[in-house]
Amino acid sequence: MLKQKTIENEEAFLRQMSRKVDFLEDPVQEIANQLKDFCQNSSLAMALAAVQVGIPLEMLYLKKTDLNRLEDDAYDENRILINPVIIGAYGESEYWEACVSCLDYTGLVKRPYGVVIEYQDIEGNVHQEEFTGLPATVICHELDHFKGILHIDIASKIIRCTPEERLELRKKEGYKIIRKDGPFVKAKQKTL
Ligand SMILES: [Zn+2]
DSSP: OOOOOOTTTOHHHHTSOOBOOOTTTSOHHHHHHHHHHHHHTOSSOSEEEGGGGTOOBSEEEEOOOOGGGTTOTTOOOOEEEEEEEEEEEEEEEEEEEOOTTSTTEEEEEEEOSEEEEEEEOTTOOEEEEEEESHHHHHHHHHHHHHTTOOHHHHOSEEEEOOHHHHHHHHHHHOOEEEEEEEEOOOOOOOOO
């Protein structure tokens, strides 16, 4: 099974730009299986960008984005999005994000409440889909990975906590909708 890259030992790898998947050249099904395998064996991963396990291609796996089922161990959405791009974003939300690449750093991040995404499925068919709420947050987090951006770069607050402490924090502060419509104004990326 592939192992995750982390900021502790391989930050430079995580900081690279991922490239678009070429359906004629890249072993798409094999990579999809590897992403699935990693997520199914990780109790913490809600989703994964391929670069996090050493494959700098624009592919992501969605495992858990339903706010009400995060503690359900058997729950797996089992979705692959290939070459996804944001067509539109609106509203504003806030969530304590974590990342299998960022160890125990948990960050409070503002993201759009809703996004319209264009992506390809495993066969290369193009789809357009609207995501709102936590799924939009998760997808934006993964899309940032394609550009080498981590949630700790754009968080307004960062704390270190164990998975158990994070669960408590999320129970207390939850997923916050700031507004459901209006333009999303992107926060400036912090320079380290
Ligand atoms: Zn991440």
